[in-house]
Amino acid sequence: MDRRTITLQQIAGILVLAICVSCSGNKSKTITLESEADLTGLTISCGAGNYYEHKYSARPDVTVFACATQADALQAVRQGLADVFVGDEIELTEPNRKRLGVKVAMYGEDSFEVAFGIKKGNTVLLEQFNAFLKTIPIQDIINRWTKDGPQVEDPNIGHTVSSEPLHCVVCNNLEPVSYVGEGGKWMGMDPDILTRFANYLGRPINFSFIDLGGAVTAIQTGQADFMAGNIFVTEERKTFMDFTDYYYICHPVFIVADHDSKVHVGLAERLRMNLVREDRWKLITQGLTETIKITLLSILIGTVLGIGVCSALRSRRNWVRSAIGLYCSFIQGTPTLVLLLIMFYVIFAGSGMSASIVAIITFAFSFASSAGSIFDSSISTVPVGQTEAGLSLGFTPFRTFTGIVMPQALRKGLPLYAGECVKLLQSTSIVGYIAIQDLTRASDLIRSRTFDALIPLLIITIIYFVLAWLIRKLLNLLITRK
Amino acid sequence: MISIKHLSKTFHNPDGSIVTVLKDVNCDIDKGEVISIIGPSGTGKSTLLRALNMLEPPTSGQILVDGEDITAKGYRLDVLRRRMGMVFQSFNLFEHMTVIENIIYAPIRLLGLSEADARAEAMTLLRKVGMSQKADVYPSSLSGGQKQRVAIARSLAMHPEVILFDEPTSALDPTMVGEVLSVIRQLASEGLTMLIVTHEMRFARDVSTRIFFMYDGIIYEDGSPGQIFEHPVHSVTKSFVNRIQKLVFEISDDEFDLLEMHSEMNRFCIKYNIAEKAAEAIPVADDMIQNHMASFRPLTFRLTYTELTGETALDFMVEGLTESPFAGGNVPIAVSARTKDIIQEPTARGFRIKILL
Numbered sequence: 001m002d003r004r005t006i007t008l009q010q011i012a013g014i015l016v017l018a019i020c021v022s023c024s025g026n027k028s029k030t031i032t033l034e035s036e037a038d039l040t041g042l043t044i045s046c047g048a049g050n051y052y053e054h055k056y057s058a059r060p061d062v063t064v065f066a067c068a069t070q071a072d073a074l075q076a077v078r079q080g081l082a083d084v085f086v087g088d089e090i091e092l093t094e095p096n097r098k099r100l101g102v103k104v105a106m107y108g109e110d111s112f113e114v115a116f117g118i119k120k121g122n123t124v125l126l127e128q129f130n131a132f133l134k135t136i137p138i139q140d141i142i143n144r145w146t147k148d149g150p151q152v153e154d155p156n157i158g159h160t161v162s163s164e165p166l167h168c169v170v171c172n173n174l175e176p177v178s179y180v181g182e183g184g185k186w187m188g189m190d191p192d193i194l195t196r197f198a199n200y201l202g203r204p205i206n207f208s209f210i211d212l213g214g215a216v217t218a219i220q221t222g223q224a225d226f227m228a229g230n231i232f233v234t235e236e237r238k239t240f241m242d243f244t245d246y247y248y249i250c251h252p253v254f255i256v257a258d259h260d261s262k263v264h265v266g267l268a269e270r271l272r273m274n275l276v277r278e279d280r281w282k283l284i285t286q287g288l289t290e291t292i293k294i295t296l297l298s299i300l301i302g303t304v305l306g307i308g309v310c311s312a313l314r315s316r317r318n319w320v321r322s323a324i325g326l327y328c329s330f331i332q333g334t335p336t337l338v339l340l341l342i343m344f345y346v347i348f349a350g351s352g353m354s355a356s357i358v359a360i361i362t363f364a365f366s367f368a369s370s371a372g373s374i375f376d377s378s379i380s381t382v383p384v385g386q387t388e389a390g391l392s393l394g395f396t397p398f399r400t401f402t403g404i405v406m407p408q409a410l411r412k413g414l415p416l417y418a419g420e421c422v423k424l425l426q427s428t429s430i431v432g433y434i435a436i437q438d439l440t441r442a443s444d445l446i447r448s449r450t451f452d453a454l455i456p457l458l459i460i461t462i463i464y465f466v467l468a469w470l471i472r473k474l475l476n477l478l479i480t481r482k
Numbered sequence: 483m484i485s486i487k488h489l490s491k492t493f494h495n496p497d498g499s500i501v502t503v504l505k506d507v508n509c510d511i512d513k514g515e516v517i518s519i520i521g522p523s524g525t526g527k528s529t530l531l532r533a534l535n536m537l538e539p540p541t542s543g544q545i546l547v548d549g550e551d552i553t554a555k556g557y558r559l560d561v562l563r564r565r566m567g568m569v570f571q572s573f574n575l576f577e578h579m580t581v582i583e584n585i586i587y588a589p590i591r592l593l594g595l596s597e598a599d600a601r602a603e604a605m606t607l608l609r610k611v612g613m614s615q616k617a618d619v620y621p622s623s624l625s626g627g628q629k630q631r632v633a634i635a636r637s638l639a640m641h642p643e644v645i646l647f648d649e650p651t652s653a654l655d656p657t658m659v660g661e662v663l664s665v666i667r668q669l670a671s672e673g674l675t676m677l678i679v680t681h682e683m684r685f686a687r688d689v690s691t692r693i694f695f696m697y698d699g700i701i702y703e704d705g706s707p708g709q710i711f712e713h714p715v716h717s718v719t720k721s722f723v724n725r726i727q728k729l730v731f732e733i734s735d736d737e738f739d740l741l742e743m744h745s746e747m748n749r750f751c752i753k754y755n756i757a758e759k760a761a762e763a764i765p766v767a768d769d770m771i772q773n774h775m776a777s778f779r780p781l782t783f784r785l786t787y788t789e790l791t792g793e794t795a796l797d798f799m800v801e802g803l804t805e806s807p808f809a810g811g812n813v814p815i816a817v818s819a820r821t822k823d824i825i826q827e828p829t830a831r832g833f834r835i836k837i838l839l
Contacts, residue, residue, distance in 0.1 A: 385574035388537055389633075393588040393640060394564030403591075408578050 031083055031256045033105040039254075045073040045082035047172070049212035051112070051232050052086045052252065068211055070174045071448030077102055077257050078451070088112075088230050089253040090146060090189070091174050100451050101258050108252030112234075115243040116194070117227030119219050122242065129244045132200050138193075138247050145176035145189040161202030168194055168207050169435060171215040172229025173448045180209075180445045182278040184286060190228040193247065208355075208435030209445065216241070218435070221349035274455040280446050287442030288463060290356065294438065295425045295467075297360045302367025302424075309372025314379070324372075331369040337430045339366060344434040355434045363424055370420050378413030379405060411479055418475040422468045429464075439463060483675070484511040484534065484644070489543035490699075491529050503529045504540070505699035511677070513643070516670045518686035518707075519679045521696035522722060527679045528571075530696070531646050534677065535559075535566045564592055567637035571649040573629040575621040575636070581608070582617040585636045593640065600639075607635040611665050627658030631665055638669075645669070647678040656755045663689075683723060683789045687711050695719045711790055727754055729785040733771055740768060747785055754787050759794045762839050766820055767796055770837075774814055775800070778807055796837040803833035 033039070040061040046052040048066040056064045065082040067073040070091060076082040078101055089107065097103060118126055170178045170186065181187035186207040198205035207228075210218065218224040219241050230250065233243045265273070275281045312324035331339070343362045344355060382405050390400030432441035443456035450456070491504040503526040511517065519527045532538035534545060536552060536559050545552050552562055576584050585607060586600035595603070608614040611631040621629055630650055637645055647666065651659040663685050670676060670689045680686050686693060686707070693710040695703040703710060703719045714720045729750045731743055744764050751760035763785060775781055775798060784797040800807065806826050808814065813824050817837065825836040 383572075383574070385570060385572050386576065388568075389570065389574035389576070391537060391560075392535055392563050392566075392568035393636070394560050394592050395588070396560045399591075403587075404576055408576075411578065 030259060031105060033084070033254055033256070035106075036108070039084065042083040043081075045076040045085045046070075046087060047073055047212065051234065056086070069444070069448055070172055071451065074100065074102065074174070074255065075451055075453065077255060080257070083256065085255040086252055087255070088114075088177075088250045090230065090248070090250055091172075091177055091253075092255065093146070093176055096175055097255070097258075102255050103258035105254045105256040108254065110252055112232040112250045113246035114230055114248040114250045115233050115246040116190070117216075117219050117231050117237070117241045117243060118225065119222055120240065120242050122225075125225060126242055126244060128201065129197055132197050133245055133247060135200075136193075136196060141192055141196075142189055142248060145192065163204070165204040165206050166194070166198045166201070166226065167224045168205060168226040168228055169210050169215040169218045169224040170207050170229045171210055171212045171227065171231075173209055173445060175449070177230045178207075178228060179449060180283065181449075184279070184283050189248075190230070194226055194228060209432075209437070209441065210435040211433070214433060214435065217345050221345055223344075223349065270452055270455050273450050274446055274452055274459075278449075280449070283437075283442040283445055284439070284459065284463075287437055287439040287460075290431075290437060291425070291428055291439040292467070294356060294359050294363065294428050294431060294436075295421075298363035298367055298424060298428075299421055301360065301364035303371055305364060305368030306371030306375060309368050310375035310379070313372060313376040328369040328373060331366050336362070336366055336427045337433060340430060340434060355431070355436045359428070359431045359434065359436060363428065366427075367420065367424050370423075371417060374413050374416045374420060375409070378409040378416070381412050382408045414475055414479050418472045421471045421475070425464065425467055425471065483513045483548065485544075485546040486510075486534075487544040487546070489530070489533060489540050489545065491526070491533060491538065492541045503699060504533070507543070507699075507701055509694070509701055509704065511675070513675055514673050515692055516674075516676045516690050517678070517692045517694060518690040519677060519694045519696060520681070520683070520686055520710075520722070521694075521702070525696045526699050527696050528648050531648050531677060531679050534644075534646060535563050535568055537568075564640055565643045567640060567642035567645040569630070569633050569637055569645060569647045569650050571652050573621075573626070573633045573653075575629055575633055577621055580618050580620055581613065581624075581632050584621070584632060585639045588636075589639050604635070604639060607638050608632075610638075610668075611635045612661070625658060626654045627661045630654065630658075630662045634662075634665055634669075644675045644677070647676060647680070649679050649681070651680070651682060656752050656757065659755055683711075684792060687790065695722065697722075723790050725789060727787045727789065731783045733779065733781040733783060735779055738771070740771070743767070750785060750787075754789070756787060756792070756794055759839055762820065763794065763796060766817060766837060766839075769816060770796070770798055770835075774817065775807060778803070794839045796839070798835045798837075799829070799832060801832040804828055805833065807833070807835075 031042070039056075039059075043063040043065050044052070044056050045065040045067060046056070047070040048068055053064055053066045056062050065073070065076055067076060070087055073082070073087070074085050074092065077085040084105065085102070086108075092100075092102075116129070118129075168191075170190065172178050172190075173180070176188050178186065178188040178190040191207060195205055208224070215224070215227045215229075216237075219227045227241070231243075232250070233246060237243070275284070309324055309328065312320050313328075315321055315324075340359065340362045344358045348358050348361075386404055386408065387397075387400055390404040391397065395403065428438060429440040431438050432444065437445070439460050443460045446456040447453055486507055486509050489504055489507040490502065493501045493503060495501065503524075507526075507530055519530065521527055529538055533540045536545075540553060543553070547562065547566075551557070552559070575581075576587065579587060582601060582604050585604040586595075586597065589595045589600045589603070590597060605614055605617065608617055611634055613628060613631050613635065616624060616628065616632075621632070624632065634645075634650075650666065651662050654662060659682070663682065666676070666678065667685075667689050678686070678690070688707075690707050693703075693705060693707050694701045695710055695714075697718055703714060703716055709715075710719060711723050714723060727750075729746060731738075731746075747764055747767070748757075748760045751757050751763070767783065767785075771781065771783065778800045780801070782799040782801075784799070786795045786797055787793070805811075805828070811826065813826075818824060821837045821839055823838040825834075825838075827834055827836075
């Protein structure tokens with residue numbers, strides 16, 4: 001594939017994106033709700049895997065539109081993809097509702113206890129937390145985030161007696177429950193409480209954003225200590241995890257698009273909102289660093305492993321060839337995301353290895369199989385006569401290979417290899433599934449704060465494009481350098 | 483210098499079949515000999531040549547070079563191959579290097595020459611093979627004959643004691659065979675030891691000091707060119723060296739396609755490297771078919787070429803005829819003036835007129 005087609009593909013992608021966004025205007029159908037019966041015939045959006053998805057999927061008269069995050073589900077209402085968003089009353093402050101152009105249609109009658117999920121059987125931590133919960137002014141802390149209640153001081157994070165951090169997975173990225181605020185810091189009610197608790201124990205704490213399903217697995221495998229983000233205590237969940245004492249009672253709220261509030265923001269203001277405010281550009285640069293780190297290290301390790309795969313593919317021994325062939329077809333036949341989840345939640349679960357390292361290992365293995373096959377086929381394209389000519393001049397087989405065959409194979413294989421590197425760069429965008437904040441995840445975080453899809457996605461599209469272009473350019477320099 | 487003892491080579495094909503290409507080859511080769519290896523295809527000529535520098539390790543037997551067995555385990559083949567150059571049918575120039583880089587690549591790395599010395603010597607060699615003007619081009623822009631001349635220069639740059647030529651002209655367009663053969667001829671006259679697998683009979687006869695006729699996996703007959711080509715001991719050798727190439731046309735009526743015949747005759751002459759004969763043969767054939775023998779149908783016309791002697795002939799045959807079709811047996815002047823000799827003779831089946839060009 002030459003560079004021009006890539007450019008066209010990317011431009012086409014940006015255009016499609018822009019059209020999607022501009023078409024997502026408001027349907028001018030005003031929806032009024034009196035009771036749950038009025039939901040008949042409507043499309044309801046909610047966060048995937050949460051209580052509401054289960055509840056309304058069971059109702060044949062409504063359509064459920066489940067989104068990966070609550071923020072996306074809310075935006076679906078604004079974009080006309082769904083009629084009603086159902087979520088927790090606490091999940092959207094009044095100013096944000098205004099800004100987003102949505103309003104509350106009705107409050108539900110159910111009520112839920114909200115607590116933190118923790119690994120089954122971890123009674124020490126459970127008791128420590130429950131004891132701690134009794135000592136703090138919990139209502140003040142809640143009011144601090146939900147209303148302009150009595151001010152409570154910011155949790156003090158300096159006090160540590162142990163370097164063993166508390167790992168916390170957050171599966172809700174919405175103000176005021178839990179969100180990434182100024183300078184990429186986790187804020188909101190849940191992070192506030194947990195930070196106070198960590199401080200109470202004298203331990204540092206870190207937060208990773210992950211979908212609900214991933215969070216449950218992380219708790220079960222012990223990769224995380226706490227699961228936060230407006231977690232309901234349900235009987236079903238109690239079978240596979242424990243809950244702390246509840247600290248809040250939550251009611252459902254139904255939200256619809258508010259056609260009276262016309263929100264129009266200029267491009268400059270949108271850029272400022274997505275990049276400058278709360279130093280959101282730092283999320284992008286941090287994500288970029290993570291993406292580059294994972295991509296480069298995977299390419300480096302994968303290339304070294306790929307040389308091994310290539311020599312195994314060219315081995316004289318039949319069993320070596322079939323074993324490595326099996327490995328390659330397994331890796332190439334499995335979606336990289338599935339591979340990544342298997343590595344993180346099965347193979348390296350409980351090993352204490354960081355998610356980044358697991359990602360690098362996974363991508364390196366995946367890259368090794370494709371790079372190895374590319375090396376193998378490029379070497380095969382060099383006619384055997386070249387080897388014979390080198391040998392007949394008096395070179396050893398090794399020097400014939402390195403001096404004569406390899407330079408020719410490199411020329412043929414490098415464009416394919418560069419393509420594979422770009423493919424790897426693109427597939428690193430899935431690492432958000434194992435709670436790594438890469439470039440794509442950074443745009444998710446910004447998107448769920450600003451409810452603006454276009455700007456963050458456009459920015460990372462451009463960054464990915466430039467990165468891909470740089471990879472090709474660098475590798476091309478390698479061949480022309482000679 | 484080289485002594486081959488009971489050499490055999492068996493190939494195991496991927497389909498499970500087993501082919502024994504060399505059965506039992508024995509011979510001694512002395513310094514300065516120019517040996518052409520001839521024989522029908524599939525009789526192991528190239529395999530024998532490739533066994534000599536161990537590109538094709540033999541299944542059994544010994545190859546002694548200056549008394550040392552090169553088939554022994556641990557023998558330094560790279561050192562041996564520096565003394566034994568090879569020129570391939572498919573040239574095998576290094577496509578990613580220019581002509582001169584092809585030539586200096588090995589001497590710099592293996593003989594320790596400085597780049598300047600290697601280049602100077604490479605230019606001398608290129609001049610010798612008439613390729614000095616192309617020193618800085620890449621092989622892909624050269625014709626087959628030019629590539630092969632560069633390949634010969636590359637092999638000479640290592641100052642080998644022996645050069646093995648593996649069908650050096652078989653992949654060439656007929657018009658380019660001559661330029662390559664004349665380079666090899668020149669090397670032969672300089673006393674270099676050479677082994678040449680070739681299909682060019684006249685070249686083999688002219689240039690060699692010794693001929694191996696290979697047949698059925700062994701050296702069937704081994705002797706001087708005079709012995710092999712003029713007085714071969716075995717009938718197989720005799721029929722091989724005297725083989726005649728033929729192109730046959732049956733002319734049954736006047737609907738015969740003369741133009742198609744012309745192009746087939748042209749192709750035949752090019753194939754056997756006698757392109758210049760086509761211009762002579764075609765008018766004579768036309769004249770005979772259309773005028774002098776117009777009343778004789780069916781008529782069998784054959785164009786023949788004897789490789790060893792280079793004799794080209796037109797052969798007309800009319801079945802059932804017992805005497806010359808010409809009045810008084812006199813060949814028309816228009817035909818005899820353009821040909822070397824004409825033989826008229828009755829045969830068992832009819833009457834034949836053979837016109838030698």
